[in-house]
Amino acid sequence: MDFSRYFPIWPQLTAAEREHLSAAAVCREVKQGTLLHSGSADCLGLLMVEAGRLRAYILSGEGREITLYRLLERDVCLLSASCMMRGAQFDVAVEAERDSTLWVIPSETYRQIMANSAPLANYTNELMAGRFADVMWLMEQVMWKSMDRRLAAFLLEEAALEETEVLPLTQERIGAHLGTAREVVTRMLRYFQGEGLVKLRRGAVELTDPAGLRALAGK
Amino acid sequence: MDFSRYFPIWPQLTAAEREHLSAAAVCREVKQGTLLHSGSADCLGLLMVEAGRLRAYILSGEGREITLYRLLERDVCLLSASCMMRGAQFDVAVEAERDSTLWVIPSETYRQIMANSAPLANYTNELMAGRFADVMWLMEQVMWKSMDRRLAAFLLEEAALEETEVLPLTQERIGAHLGTAREVVTRMLRYFQGEGLVKLRRGAVELTDPAGLRALAGK
Numbered sequence: 001m002d003f004s005r006y007f008p009i010w011p012q013l014t015a016a017e018r019e020h021l022s023a024a025a026v027c028r029e030v031k032q033g034t035l036l037h038s039g040s041a042d043c044l045g046l047l048m049v050e051a052g053r054l055r056a057y058i059l060s061g062e063g064r065e066i067t068l069y070r071l072l073e074r075d076v077c078l079l080s081a082s083c084m085m086r087g088a089q090f091d092v093a094v095e096a097e098r099d100s101t102l103w104v105i106p107s108e109t110y111r112q113i114m115a116n117s118a119p120l121a122n123y124t125n126e127l128m129a130g131r132f133a134d135v136m137w138l139m140e141q142v143m144w145k146s147m148d149r150r151l152a153a154f155l156l157e158e159a160a161l162e163e164t165e166v167l168p169l170t171q172e173r174i175g176a177h178l179g180t181a182r183e184v185v186t187r188m189l190r191y192f193q194g195e196g197l198v199k200l201r202r203g204a205v206e207l208t209d210p211a212g213l214r215a216l217a218g219k
Numbered sequence: 220m221d222f223s224r225y226f227p228i229w230p231q232l233t234a235a236e237r238e239h240l241s242a243a244a245v246c247r248e249v250k251q252g253t254l255l256h257s258g259s260a261d262c263l264g265l266l267m268v269e270a271g272r273l274r275a276y277i278l279s280g281e282g283r284e285i286t287l288y289r290l291l292e293r294d295v296c297l298l299s300a301s302c303m304m305r306g307a308q309f310d311v312a313v314e315a316e317r318d319s320t321l322w323v324i325p326s327e328t329y330r331q332i333m334a335n336s337a338p339l340a341n342y343t344n345e346l347m348a349g350r351f352a353d354v355m356w357l358m359e360q361v362m363w364k365s366m367d368r369r370l371a372a373f374l375l376e377e378a379a380l381e382e383t384e385v386l387p388l389t390q391e392r393i394g395a396h397l398g399t400a401r402e403v404v405t406r407m408l409r410y411f412q413g414e415g416l417v418k419l420r421r422g423a424v425e426l427t428d429p430a431g432l433r434a435l436a437g438k
Contacts, residue, residue: 058359058362060362060363118336121344128344132347144283
């Protein structure tokens with residue numbers, strides 16, 4: 001495998017560090033729906049996505065979900081190795097949203113190398129700051145944006161991610177992504193349909209007016 | 220000043236790094252209410268709280284607020300230096316909630332030293348992971364906890380922070396901390412008063428049954 005795809009600072013590591021990381025990385029093939037990490041008790045390690053797609057989300061006591069972010073090809077998942085950082089208790093779950101090929105670096109190996117490598121520690125810092133900013137953005141959405149704008153933005157993002165305007169998503173599933181009840185999604189989608197923004201199908205939503213959705217999402 | 224109060228890894232820095240940081244730090248006295256940082260355009264630098272108290276919060280377009288966390292004596296504020304990290308755009312504001320004495324390290328100085336120091340970069344990582352976890356916790360609160368539990372938890376935290384059971388807080392101010400309208404707070408506080416949990420005074424809330432509040436907060 002080519003580590004520099006995931007770590008642009010790869011050339012700044014010593015030969016011994018590169019060898020240590022390479023030897024520790026294990027390749028895993030996982031099926032769609034596999035739960036890779038759940039909460040701070042787990043400590044699977046750092047995940048590098050070679051192919052497929054992962055989803056990081058939080059789960060309430062009553063089983064409601066909200067999607068934090070997606071990890072695509074070449075992305076690195078830090079939260080599944082958060083046990084290596086003192087004071088970081090994250091109750092985040094990570095699942096494979098597609099059949100995926102991953103490289104796993106055990107948390108302890110990564111921590112040891114990072115302890116002595118300023119380039120790796122600084123890069124890890126950047127990765128974490130980026131995820132932190134994603135979650136802060138989401139928090140602002142949840143706090144301040146009304147559901148119609150959030151739903152419009154979500155539909156547009158999904159369409160871009162899937163490269164299709166017919167999204168094979170149930171209303172229940174959309175609710176799980178947005179952290180809201182199915183009934184709220186249903187009501188809003190019917191309103192969108194009335195406005196000509198979408199067309200509801202069995203188990204799918206077709207975007208019929210992406211420009212209108214963009215205007216609504218404020219993008 | 221004694222940097223090791225803020226940086227337990229101080230002895231692991233080189234003499235040159237210690238000197239560089241010490242020479243760059245500037246002491247500032249700020250009055251209660253001073254806005255120290257607002258959004259990602261600002262880049263004041265790393266703040267170390269010698270005395271007083273800071274509050275980090277986010278602000279909506281319509282001027283609503285929600286408190287993310289407080290910074291007390293010996294705490295270090297990273298988000299006011301987030302410009303030093305690529306990919307980290309945080310629209311966070313930081314204000315002095317009390318008259319405060321702060322040490323400021325310019326972002327660029329800190330970034331330069333961190334680029335070459337694995338101990339400093341790793342410690343910065345830990346600080347950031349801790350704040351990230353705080354915000355994730357808050358997000359779960361906002362998403363899943365009903366307002367009565369959040370309000371009870373907030374009153375208990377304030378009482379512990381202020382070391383008093385008579386909190387000099389207006390209902391408007393409580394709403395700003397919790398990211399909700401004053402009317403919602405008023406309604407809930409009246410309900411709490413009816414249950415004997417609090418007593419409402421002019422511009423203040425007295426906790427009359429902390430044990431009952433703890434039970435409600437689920438603590």
